[in-house]
Amino acid sequence: GQQVMQIPQYQHVQEGEDFTTYCNSSTTLSNIQWYKQRPGGHPVFLIQLVKSGEVKKQKRLTFQFGEAKKNSSLHITATQTTDVGTYFCAGFGAESNYQLIWGAGTKLIIKP
């Protein structure tokens, strides 16, 4: 079945360093969504990418959707303590019978 692989599983950074997480789908996606889950919280929608090669920015966050619509990335510039949490990608499309297929998440940890 369709799978979405997300790496890395964890990333430890010093505050102020950059952070990137990557998602790769086994099949072409209609769109990809990104969510953030704070410790002890629930996933919260961040953004949806639909177009091939699309790039969207939200302040220090940059989201990219690959040309083939099979991969995506989230990059955070100059991390802050408020960025701590787990970032999930979720792919959506006909191949998955219109169910969101979730990556396993990347946990962002700020080193003390």
Add this chain to the structure above:
Amino acid sequence: ETGVTQTPRHLVMGMTNKKSLKCEQHLGHNAMYWYKQSAKKPLELMFVYSLEERVENNSVPSRFSPECPNSSHLFLHLHTLQPEDSALYLCASSQDRTGLFTEAFFGQGTRLTVV
């Protein structure tokens, strides 16, 4: 406040108990979902309802039984659970099940412990 409310927030139950989880959405959405979140695993989609009709059941054991009496309410009835069913159970809703408006709004979850 996401517009999706789940109760209870925490639940401890024995393996012979019967309990129910409740979810209510105030967003006027057409689709509702139950997810299971276990440590170090991707979110597992359990059930999907669209306009009160169940459209997906992802091979979930029969000890989990969903109910959707109307488009705003979703229940998950639990009976004879196993310790490995302990997890965070998340309810979500979206405007539509397909198309562009599939952004999921999650409730705060029910932390379930089976003893």
